[in-house]
Structures are given as C-alpha cells and as structure tokens.
Amino acid sequence: MKIAVCLKRVPDTTTKIVVGAGGKSIDEAGVKFVPNPYDEYAVEAAIALKEKAGAGETVVVSLGGDAAQETIRTALAMGIDRGVLLKGDGSADGLEVARVLAAELNGGGYDLILFGKMAVDDYHHAVGVMVGEILGLPVLSSVSALRVEGGTVGGEREIEGGVEVLAAALPAVVTTDKGVNTPRLPSLKGIMAAKKKPLEVKPVSLGAGTMVVTGLSLPPERQAGRIVGEGPDAAAVLAQLLRTEAKVI
Amino acid sequence: MAAILAVTEQRGGSLRKVSLEVVAAARQLADAMGATVDAVVCSSGPVEGVAALGNAGADQVRHASHETFTLYNPDGFAATIASVGGGYAAIVFAATAMGRDLAPRVAAKLGVGCATDVTGLGTEGGAVVVTRPVYAGKAIQQVRLTGATAVLSIRPNTFATGSAAKAGTLQPLAVPAFTARVTVTAVKAPAQASLDVTEAPIVVSGGRGLREPANFKLLEDLAAALGNAAVGASRAVVDAGWREHGAQVGQTGKTVAPSLYVAVGISGAIQHLAGMRTSKVIVAINKDKDAPIFKVADYGIVGDLFEVVPRLTAEVTKLRAE
Amino acid sequence: MSVASAASYAGVDFYQVDSLLTEEERAIRDTVRTWVEENLIPVIGDAYVTGKFPKQLIPGLAELGVLGANLPEEYGCAGLGNVAYGLIMQELERGDSGIRSFASVQGGLVMYPIYAFGSEEQKKYWLPRLAKAEEIGCFGLTEPDFGSNPGGMITTARETKDGWVLNGTKMWITNGSQATVAVVWAKTGAVDDQKSIRGFIVPTNSKGFTGKDQKGKLSLRASDTSELHLEDVHLPKDALLPKSGGLKSPLMCLTQARYGISWGTLGAAMACYDEAVRYSKNRVMFGKPIGATQIQQVRLADMLTEITKAQLLVLQLGRMKDAGTMTPQHVSLAKRNNCNIACDIAREARRLLGANGILAEYHSMRHMANLESVYTYEGTHDMHSLILGQDITGFGAF
Structure with missing residues (x-):
C-alpha cells in the first residue's frame, strides 16, 4: 500500500486575524502555524492504513516555504515515512496548487492520495478534488468514514440531512472530514525519530491562475445585543421580541 | 448575449430549496452584467418544483436526464455541466455537500479556479468579483475571477430569493459520455435523524x-x-x-x-x-x-x-x- | 468552559525564549501541551474536588513517552535531552502539580535510581515496564520523624542468608497506594550510620508491605499521597540496588526530581498568569475591563517579570545539566526560586479573579494550594536557602 498525503501549513485556528500591510493577506507576525486540522485526519488515515496492511510506504507532500518543513516533520513524527516539500509560493487559485501537486504525484504509483477536505485558512474545499480530476482518478470527498479493502475504497460523506455512501476502485483520491478518525499525537520518540527521516526539497513555480485576491477585511463588529431579562419569566418577553422585532419566528 | 449557469439540486425527484437561492444569486449577477440565466438540473426523471425556477429568475431550465442520475453522480454531473460550462460567463453552485464536491470538478475540467462559499458577488470592469469568508469567518476576502468562466459556489441562506418573473422554459440537456469512477451507492439517514445544521433556518x-x-x-x-x-x-x-x-x-x-x-x-x-x-x-x-x-x-x-x-x-x- | 479558558492556552514567552529552543524541543513541548489541553484540563477540576488521581490518564502519558523521557532508548525510553524533559514537566504542571508529581516520581525517583544504581538485569527488567506504565513506582525515603533530615531514618534492612528483611514506616509517598513497586531506602548498618543507606526494589505485593492513602489533604488533591508500612518484608538478594551507597544516592535522585520541579512550577505559574490575563480582559467592572486598571496591571507586570526570569533560569540550568556542569546547588537555587515565584503568582492570580477565583472551574486557586506542597517537598524553601548558604559561606547551618 503506497499512500501520499498532501499537507498544508496554516495559522492556528485560535489565531486572532489582523490584516497585513497591503490589505490582501493576514499579518503573520506572532502567528503560530500548525498542520491544517483536516489534513491531520488524512495523515492518521494513511498511517493507520499502512499499519493495517503491514507493509507499504507513506509520503507527505506539502507546498510552501521553508517553514513548511516543520509542518512536514510533525507528520513524520506521527509516523509518516518520508516528506517532500514543493518549495514555492502558494496561490489563491486552488487549481494552480492542484496542478503542482498533481505533477508531483503523477506516476508515483500511489494506491491512495489523501487530503483534508479543506484548509482552515482559505476555506476552498477544492484542491483535493481538483487533483483527482487532473489525474483522472476517482475522488471521494469529505468522507467521515473510510474503508479500504481488496482494491476498493468505500466512504461516507455527510450531506444535508443524510449520509451518502461512496464506492470506487483504487487508485483513488480521498479527502477527509472530521469523524473519520482521531489523529494521534506524535510520541516523543516519534518526534526524535522524525529528524532522521528523509525530507526532499523540490523548487516549484505556480502559474498566475484565474483568481486574484483584491482585498482582505475584517467582518463588521456585531452591534451589542441586550439582555432581555433574568430567569424563566424573560422567556415570554424573548418570544415576543423574536416575533415582533426580529421577525424570525 | 452573455449567460450565467445556475446549478440546482434535487433529491428524490424534488428540487431542493437552496436551488432557488442559487438562481437568485445568478440572477443578481446576470442583472449586473446584462446577461441571461440558465438553470440546470440533473436527475433521472421529472423534478418537482422546477416550475418555480422561472419565478426565481431563470430564463431557461436545462434538464439533464440520465438513468444513473437518481442519486448524485459526481463524474456524470461534472461531465454534463462541463460539456456546456465553457460557454457561460459564470457558473453558480451552492456550497452544499454536492456543490462542494461538484464545483471544483467542473472548474478543473474548465481549467479555472473556483471560489467557494461566496457571500457577496458583483462585477467590476467586466470581471466577476466575489466576497467570501476565510479563516472561519474571521476575515472577508475579496476576489476577482479572471477566467473565461467564473466558477463559484454561494453560501446557503445568504442570497435572498425574490420574484423575477422569468420564463423558466424547460429544455433538455444532452448528457455526454462519461466514466463513473466513483459512485454514490446509497443515501442513509444520519444516526440522529434531523435537519442539518447548515441548512436549517x-x-x-x-x-x-x-x-x-x-x-x-x-x-x-x-x-x-x-x-x-x-x-x-x-x-x-x-x-x-x-x-x-x-x-x-x-x-x-x-x-x-x-x-x-x-x-x-x-x-x-x-x-x-x-x-x-x-x-x-x-x-x-x-x-x-x-x-x-x-x-x-x-x-x-x-x-x-x-x-x-x-x-x-x-x-x-x-x-x-x- | 469558563470565560478565562475560552481560547486555548499558548504559553508565555515574552523574551522569545522559543528562539533558544531546538525545533524538536518546541515540538515536544507543543505535543505535551496539546495532550494536557485535551486530556487533563477537562477532568482536572473534578478530580481535584473529589480528591481522586485521574489514573485513566496514565496509559496516555505512557504512550506519549513522558515517563523517564530523559533516560536512554535502549531501556525503552525516549532518550531526550534535559531541556526537552524540563519542558515536559513545565507543560504537565501547567495542568496540575499532582500529575507532574506522578511523572516526576515515576521518572526521576523510581526509574532514575534503577538506571543509576541498578544492575543491568534490573535495568532491563524494570525500565521498559515503568516507561510503559505496566508498573507504577513510588519512592520511599521520607519518614514520619525524618523529613528534611532523611539521614536520620530508622527504617532498617537486615541481611539474611538468602536476602533481606525490611522494617520501617515511610510517609508522604506520592503514588504510594497505587504503586506496584517501591524504591525503598533503608539502613543496613547502625541507626547512626548514614553511609549504610541502600536502595531496594520492593514489589508492593510483598508480604508485610502495606500502603494506605493519607486523608484530609488540602493540596495536591488530584494525587495519591500515602504512608508505607514495612513489617518483616522479606526480599531476595537481588532486590538491592547494587550501586547505591550512602545518603548521597537518594539525594542524587532528589536532584533529578528537583530539576523537574524547577520547570514544573514555572508551568503552574504560566497557567495562572495566562488565566489572569484572560480574565482581566474579559471581566468588566465599573464599565471597563479590570485589566484597564492600574492595580491589576501592576499585578500582571510583576507576574510576567518573574516568569520571564524563571524561564531563563531553568533553560540555562537544563543546558548545564546536558553539559554535565550542573551541581545540586544550582538546582537548589532554581527549585527555591521557581517554587517561590509560582506560589506568589498563583496567589495574585487568584486574587485578580475575585470571587470567581475560588471556584474549581478556574485554575489559579488549585495551583495555589498545590504549590504549597511543591514549595515544601523535595527540600523545603528554607532547606534550599541553607544549601545555598553553605555553598556561599562554607558554613553548614542546618
């Protein structure tokens, strides 16, 4: 079983966003970066599948600057076998990112290529699916349950008010959602072992793409609300306000 | 005349409510560009509720019917929409479970990017411009879509549906040959059956x-x-x-x-x-x-x-x- | 979830101390921090109030690899440097002193003496099992009448033709009631012969061995503290730690544990400071956040200053330990200072939190109460003053 996981370095989800100079991206000063949480499900799935198969290789691929090496090391510490850093600037256009990743993955002999369903910075939900389309592979996106056996892959995706059951033959691309597993913490031994694992750096350059970020702003502050009252008697007042003032019931 | 394609959704032969929002958003964009709106619906038979698409703002409703389109067919839907998508100035999806899967497929086939979860849209110098929340809504990004076709998905419950009184003429849309690499074999009820939090008003x-x-x-x-x-x-x-x-x-x-x-x-x-x-x-x-x-x-x-x-x-x- | 803990903990680093750490040290610190945030923080308030050690966390701690993490890999340990080990203690005690105590005892007071004074067979048998928490250890040195003066101990080990017989009572023994094995210190010679103190590996299911919890603690409530009784406990010859000899041996263990405490108390101080900062920004009184008042700003500035000094202190201590140049007196200074500032910071944080500060939902008062024990154990503040005094002047004043 040969499995690739694509991993993105993103600001920690608790980061307080400050718009940077230029007004198109965030101010990264003092921001802590972490592996994209959805990608951690993919990393866990890759490690668990290899453990179950008893043999194979797991590879983590990341696009980014030198700092992304630390993110790759986190995956290596969790148990991924080796890393590849595609060194270059990202793009607001997910298709450009997908093209670079697909070029690296193409011909790699992977049975499975895993992604998180989206990155928590740009919220695109796009790159994994696009890589599958470019490579002509089946794509099971946003799966919260995953099963690989006998050359096939099955998954479940939450849809509005239901669950879609998906099936395809390997090789395939899968993007993972919360619920698919619980990512392990790297062990301390794993962290020490990670620095000895291979990490290849390959320079890449991305195309211009068709999406141009023209601005980034903070959402308007909500107007301060009001306390309707204290205790159960306030419930009647609230119900009236929701009907007559807010007009939502 | 430029046209906008609105990708609607049906489940079990009934049009989903979010489809009206997609058409309304497409209409808003079309009015800004002086364009028309085509809605597209993929199904295996007649779809209840398509008659409402005209009122929501669709000039035409293109119905792609295929025996395997009862449930969502990722590769089939993508192939169908991409087969005509290049002729549109923009394609609008809903950022639903289906739209999140389908929009990037279509965008990749057309060779353009895809703006997800759009909460505001308009035009600027002929290009489609969108606003979309990023960093979990902690910031709002403004993006100009410069491809020949702008592919985007709108956040549900964001675009108001109105009365546009368009014809909504039903037209068949041919389904091209495609390979179903991944199939939806069933739709199960969730463990705790209830309305989904992202859809519920x-x-x-x-x-x-x-x-x-x-x-x-x-x-x-x-x-x-x-x-x-x-x-x-x-x-x-x-x-x-x-x-x-x-x-x-x-x-x-x-x-x-x-x-x-x-x-x-x-x-x-x-x-x-x-x-x-x-x-x-x-x-x-x-x-x-x-x-x-x-x-x-x-x-x-x-x-x-x-x-x-x-x-x-x-x-x-x-x-x-x- | 309380107001103060509404967003996840990000540590304290005013002087860019992170830049002095290696990538692995940071990764280890962050991993343990995440573990504490996800596993310990949600349960610690209840564990403390009900007075129960959260023993369900032990397998996770072992899996992470924190037990004896600075001992070599050949014995199933992580083989970490001492700064990484210190950072682990810092993060564990940021959660609770009781959990850090558990790890300190297992690693510094049970695994370390077996590693330092044990035979190769003892090391190969016990260390991997202790690292995996298949065995839980405790350390029996202190006695009811011999705390700061352990050399006065009256527990005895008499040699017989096929082994040893131990008699005595040990007190204030962390992990004592749940331990499967105890490292017990006893005199093999006359009661005034400190040189005859030797260490023994005592399985707690040995006949004549009993451990019972000490009740009524108002500190370290999420940790087991026990009294051990040894009444004619017969042990085989190989229960003896062969390389142990004299009071120096258990004191070497204490140096290890005190090293960890120096880091750990810093973690508790950081937790209190972090809680105080968040609370001061959220709590509105007289129409403005209390953090906008001068009196709270002075409190916070004092806390941050002491934390920053303590951080630099333990980092250099760790680098000296790795270089082999650290002395017990160096450790005394750090243990003394960091326990002291942590006690002060916890108390000031609790005060800043007002009435909310007395609730278990917040962390500062729990840390405040815990730190009174940590201030006292492993050499009280006063004893470390005297150790330093002796080092400075050459005069013993005990």
Whole structure:
C-alpha cells in the first residue's frame, strides 16, 4: 500500500486575524502555524492504513516555504515515512496548487492520495478534488468514514440531512472530514525519530491562475445585543421580541 | 448575449430549496452584467418544483436526464455541466455537500479556479468579483475571477430569493459520455435523524451547560416548537460523545448562518463563535452573565437553562398557535 | 468552559525564549501541551474536588513517552535531552502539580535510581515496564520523624542468608497506594550510620508491605499521597540496588526530581498568569475591563517579570545539566526560586479573579494550594536557602 498525503501549513485556528500591510493577506507576525486540522485526519488515515496492511510506504507532500518543513516533520513524527516539500509560493487559485501537486504525484504509483477536505485558512474545499480530476482518478470527498479493502475504497460523506455512501476502485483520491478518525499525537520518540527521516526539497513555480485576491477585511463588529431579562419569566418577553422585532419566528 | 449557469439540486425527484437561492444569486449577477440565466438540473426523471425556477429568475431550465442520475453522480454531473460550462460567463453552485464536491470538478475540467462559499458577488470592469469568508469567518476576502468562466459556489441562506418573473422554459440537456469512477451507492439517514445544521433556518445549539446528553431533549423540544429547526452542539459536547460530529458548530465543525441561532449553555469560545457569528439573529441563554456568548448575542437571557428553556418552548408554542 | 479558558492556552514567552529552543524541543513541548489541553484540563477540576488521581490518564502519558523521557532508548525510553524533559514537566504542571508529581516520581525517583544504581538485569527488567506504565513506582525515603533530615531514618534492612528483611514506616509517598513497586531506602548498618543507606526494589505485593492513602489533604488533591508500612518484608538478594551507597544516592535522585520541579512550577505559574490575563480582559467592572486598571496591571507586570526570569533560569540550568556542569546547588537555587515565584503568582492570580477565583472551574486557586506542597517537598524553601548558604559561606547551618 503506497499512500501520499498532501499537507498544508496554516495559522492556528485560535489565531486572532489582523490584516497585513497591503490589505490582501493576514499579518503573520506572532502567528503560530500548525498542520491544517483536516489534513491531520488524512495523515492518521494513511498511517493507520499502512499499519493495517503491514507493509507499504507513506509520503507527505506539502507546498510552501521553508517553514513548511516543520509542518512536514510533525507528520513524520506521527509516523509518516518520508516528506517532500514543493518549495514555492502558494496561490489563491486552488487549481494552480492542484496542478503542482498533481505533477508531483503523477506516476508515483500511489494506491491512495489523501487530503483534508479543506484548509482552515482559505476555506476552498477544492484542491483535493481538483487533483483527482487532473489525474483522472476517482475522488471521494469529505468522507467521515473510510474503508479500504481488496482494491476498493468505500466512504461516507455527510450531506444535508443524510449520509451518502461512496464506492470506487483504487487508485483513488480521498479527502477527509472530521469523524473519520482521531489523529494521534506524535510520541516523543516519534518526534526524535522524525529528524532522521528523509525530507526532499523540490523548487516549484505556480502559474498566475484565474483568481486574484483584491482585498482582505475584517467582518463588521456585531452591534451589542441586550439582555432581555433574568430567569424563566424573560422567556415570554424573548418570544415576543423574536416575533415582533426580529421577525424570525 | 452573455449567460450565467445556475446549478440546482434535487433529491428524490424534488428540487431542493437552496436551488432557488442559487438562481437568485445568478440572477443578481446576470442583472449586473446584462446577461441571461440558465438553470440546470440533473436527475433521472421529472423534478418537482422546477416550475418555480422561472419565478426565481431563470430564463431557461436545462434538464439533464440520465438513468444513473437518481442519486448524485459526481463524474456524470461534472461531465454534463462541463460539456456546456465553457460557454457561460459564470457558473453558480451552492456550497452544499454536492456543490462542494461538484464545483471544483467542473472548474478543473474548465481549467479555472473556483471560489467557494461566496457571500457577496458583483462585477467590476467586466470581471466577476466575489466576497467570501476565510479563516472561519474571521476575515472577508475579496476576489476577482479572471477566467473565461467564473466558477463559484454561494453560501446557503445568504442570497435572498425574490420574484423575477422569468420564463423558466424547460429544455433538455444532452448528457455526454462519461466514466463513473466513483459512485454514490446509497443515501442513509444520519444516526440522529434531523435537519442539518447548515441548512436549517433555525439552529438550537447546546453546550456543556446541559450537563448530560439526555438533557438535549430540552433543545429538541424547543427546536420542534420553533419548527424547521436543527439541533447543534458545541465542540466540548461532541468531543464528549454526547452528539454526532455532524451537529458540531464552530471552527472545526460546521459554519452556519441561519436566520435564528439559539445558544443554550454555551459560553462562546472563540472557536464556537467562528462557526455561528454570521447568523442573522443570535439568542443566548446562559447562567453566567459574563459568558462571551452575550457579546455576540442580539438577545440574551441570564438564567438557569433548565428553567428558561421549557418556558421558552411553551411561549413559542403558544405564539405560533395564534 | 469558563470565560478565562475560552481560547486555548499558548504559553508565555515574552523574551522569545522559543528562539533558544531546538525545533524538536518546541515540538515536544507543543505535543505535551496539546495532550494536557485535551486530556487533563477537562477532568482536572473534578478530580481535584473529589480528591481522586485521574489514573485513566496514565496509559496516555505512557504512550506519549513522558515517563523517564530523559533516560536512554535502549531501556525503552525516549532518550531526550534535559531541556526537552524540563519542558515536559513545565507543560504537565501547567495542568496540575499532582500529575507532574506522578511523572516526576515515576521518572526521576523510581526509574532514575534503577538506571543509576541498578544492575543491568534490573535495568532491563524494570525500565521498559515503568516507561510503559505496566508498573507504577513510588519512592520511599521520607519518614514520619525524618523529613528534611532523611539521614536520620530508622527504617532498617537486615541481611539474611538468602536476602533481606525490611522494617520501617515511610510517609508522604506520592503514588504510594497505587504503586506496584517501591524504591525503598533503608539502613543496613547502625541507626547512626548514614553511609549504610541502600536502595531496594520492593514489589508492593510483598508480604508485610502495606500502603494506605493519607486523608484530609488540602493540596495536591488530584494525587495519591500515602504512608508505607514495612513489617518483616522479606526480599531476595537481588532486590538491592547494587550501586547505591550512602545518603548521597537518594539525594542524587532528589536532584533529578528537583530539576523537574524547577520547570514544573514555572508551568503552574504560566497557567495562572495566562488565566489572569484572560480574565482581566474579559471581566468588566465599573464599565471597563479590570485589566484597564492600574492595580491589576501592576499585578500582571510583576507576574510576567518573574516568569520571564524563571524561564531563563531553568533553560540555562537544563543546558548545564546536558553539559554535565550542573551541581545540586544550582538546582537548589532554581527549585527555591521557581517554587517561590509560582506560589506568589498563583496567589495574585487568584486574587485578580475575585470571587470567581475560588471556584474549581478556574485554575489559579488549585495551583495555589498545590504549590504549597511543591514549595515544601523535595527540600523545603528554607532547606534550599541553607544549601545555598553553605555553598556561599562554607558554613553548614542546618
């Protein structure tokens, strides 16, 4: 079983966003970066599948600057076998990112290529699916349950008010959602072992793409609300306000 | 004349409500560009509700019928839409489970990028420009789409549906040959059958303040009284195994924007706020008057939820019966 | 979740101390921090109030690899440097002193003496099992009448033709009631012969061995503290730690544990400071956040200053330990200072939190109460003053 996981370095989800100079991206000063949480499900799935198969290789691929090496090391510490850093600037256009990743993955002999369903910075939900389309592979996106056996892959995706059951033959691309597993913490031994694992750096350059970020702003502050009252008697007042003032019931 | 394609959704032969929002958004864009709107629907038979698409703003409704289109067919839908998509100035999807899967497929086939979860759109110098929340809604990004076809998906419950009185003429759309690499073999009911939090116009969410899983019954009762409401949950209670992952609202769960969000026994950690702060009206019920949730709530009640919620359920039931 | 803990903990680093750490040290610190945030923080308030050690966390701690993490890999340990080990203690005690105590005892007071004074067979048998927490250890040195003066101990070990017989009572023994094995210190010679103190590996199911919890603690409530009784406990010859000899041996163990405490108390101080900062920004009184008042700003500035000094202190201590130049007196200074500032910071944080500060939902008062024990054990503040005094002047004043 040969499995690739694509991993993105993103600001920690608790980061307080400050718009940077230029007004198109965030101010990264003092921001802590972490592996994209959805990608951690993919990393866990890759490690668990290899453990179950008893043999194979797991590879983590990341696009980014030198700092992304630390993110790759986190995956290596969790148990991924080796890393590849595609060194270059990202793009607001997910298709450009997908093209670079697909070029690296193409011909790699992977049975499975895993992604998180989206990155928590740009919220695109796009790159994994696009890589599958470019490579002509089946794509099971946003799966919260995953099963690989006998050359096939099955998954479940939450849809509005239901669950879609998906099936395809390997090789395939899968993007993972919360619920698919619980990512392990790297062990301390794993962290020490990670620095000895291979990490290849390959320079890449991305195309211009068709999406141009023209601005980034903070959402308007909500107007301060009001306390309707204290205790159960306030419930009647609230119900009236929701009907007559807010007009939502 | 330029045209916009609105990709609608059906399930079980009925048009989904979000389709009207997609058409309304496409109409808004079309009016700004002086374009027409085509809606497309993929199914295996007649679809109930397509007649409403004209009123929502569709000049034409293109119906792609295929025997394998009963359930969502990722490769088939993508091939069909991409086969005509290049002729449109823009293709509008909904950022639903289907739209999130389908839009990037179509965009990749057309060789353009894809803007997901759009909350505002217009034109600027002939190009489509969109605004979309990023960093879990903690920032808003403005993006200009420069491809020959702009591919985007709109956030549900964001674009108002109106009355545009267009013809909505039904036309068949040929389904091209395609390879179904991945198939949807079934649609199951979720473990806790209920309205999805991302779709429901009203969401009632509970947190640790409920003390134990069985007490979510209070919220289910309130949701039933409000009607058309889903029950959501904070990360803490989902992690504790009280509720399904799919019900989690917040940064690592679902981002919701209902017209009414009721937070019960939720303190309002920043991760939770990120998932619901764009709701139109927020109500908070909490015993701690300093809870951060009150900072974002339009209406708050300080009190014991075990007393307040049953009273609210009774009051809502009374009002709605009037 | 309380107001103060509404967003996740990000540590304290005013002087860019992170830049002095290696990538692995940071990764180890962050991993343990995440573990504490996800596993310990949600349960610690209840564990403390009910007075129960959260033993369900032990397998996770072992899996993470924190037990004896600075001992070599050949014995199933992580083989970490001492700064990484210190950072682990810092993060564990940021959660609770009781949990850090558990790890300190297992690693510094049970695994370390077996590693330092044990035979190769003892090391190969016990260390991997202790690292995996298949065995839980405790350390029996202190006695009811011999605390700061352990050399006065009256527990005895008499040699017989096929082994040893131990008699005595040990007190204030962390992990004592749940341990499967105890490292017990006893005199093999006359009661005034400190040189005859030797260490023994005592399985707690040995006949004549009993451990019972000490009740009524108002500190370290989420940790087991026990009294051990040894009444004619017969042990085989190989229960003896062959390379142990004299009071120096258990004191070497204490140096290890005190090293960890120096880091750990810093973690508790950081937790209190973090809570105080958040609270000061959220709590509105007289129409403004209390953090906008001068009196709270002075409190916070004092806390941050002491934390920053303590951080630099333990970092250099760790680098000296790795270089082999650290002395017990160096450790005394750090243990003394960091326990002291942590006690002060916890108390000031609790005060800043007002009435809310007395609730278990917040962390500062729990830390405040815990730190009184940490201030006292492993050499009280006063004893470390005297150790330093002796080092400075050459005069013993005990």
